[in-house]
Amino acid sequence: MSELTVLRIDKWLWAARFFKTRKLASDAVSGGKVHLNGQRCKPSKELKIGAQLQINKEQTHWEVTVLGLNEQRRPSIEAILLYQESPESIQKRQQQAEQQREERAFLDFSPALHKPNKKDRRLIHRFIRVE
Numbered sequence: 001m002s003e004l005t006v007l008r009i010d011k012w013l014w015a016a017r018f019f020k021t022r023k024l025a026s027d028a029v030s031g032g033k034v035h036l037n038g039q040r041c042k043p044s045k046e047l048k049i050g051a052q053l054q055i056n057k058e059q060t061h062w063e064v065t066v067l068g069l070n071e072q073r074r075p076s077i078e079a080i081l082l083y084q085e086s087p088e089s090i091q092k093r094q095q096q097a098e099q100q101r102e103e104r105a106f107l108d109f110s111p112a113l114h115k116p117n118k119k120d121r122r123l124i125h126r127f128i129r130v131e
Contacts, residue, residue, distance in 0.1 A: 004069040009036060009053075010043035015070045017079040018055055018062070033057065053083075059096065063089035 007015075010026040013034065019025035026043040028034050035054040036045060047053075047066060055062040064083040073079075116124065 004071065006046040006048055007069040007071065008043065009034065009041060009045045009047045011071065012047050012066070012069060012082070013055070015073050015079065016082045017073070017076055018057065028055075028057065059100070060093060061089065061096075062093070 010022055010029055013019050013025035013028070014022045019028060025034075029041060029043040029045075032040050033056045034041070036047065037052050038054070047069070049066055049069060051066045053062070053064050053066065055064065063086045065086070066082070067084055068082045070078075070082055
């Protein structure tokens with residue numbers, strides 16, 4: 001982490017690895033997916049240490065406090081040091097992940113491994129005709 005006092009919000013989101021590119025981070029901020037201290041902002045908004053961010057990406061929601069500023073994208077181990085996520089946010093994300101796993105397991109069905117052959121079709125027709 002460097003001795004910066006302010007940094008553009010889109011650059012920070014990219015450096016903290018919330019978004020893969022600065023363009024995606026900029027689009028998210030412009031689209032209202034990122035709120036700074038509870039308010040919408042522009043990608044060029046200057047971010048300071050101690051700021052509160054609410055970040056929505058696809059179906060994931062983070063509430064973080066900025067702990068550090070870094071202009072360069074560093075490894076994920078260093079990127080985690082740039083922010084602290086609130087305990088409520090962590091709990092919500094874990095519950096949401098669990099719910100998505102359950103939904104996937106519920107909706108997951110194994111499709112037929114092969115196209116029905118003549119014998120399979122006879123069995124299907126026999127099953128359908130039974131009244």
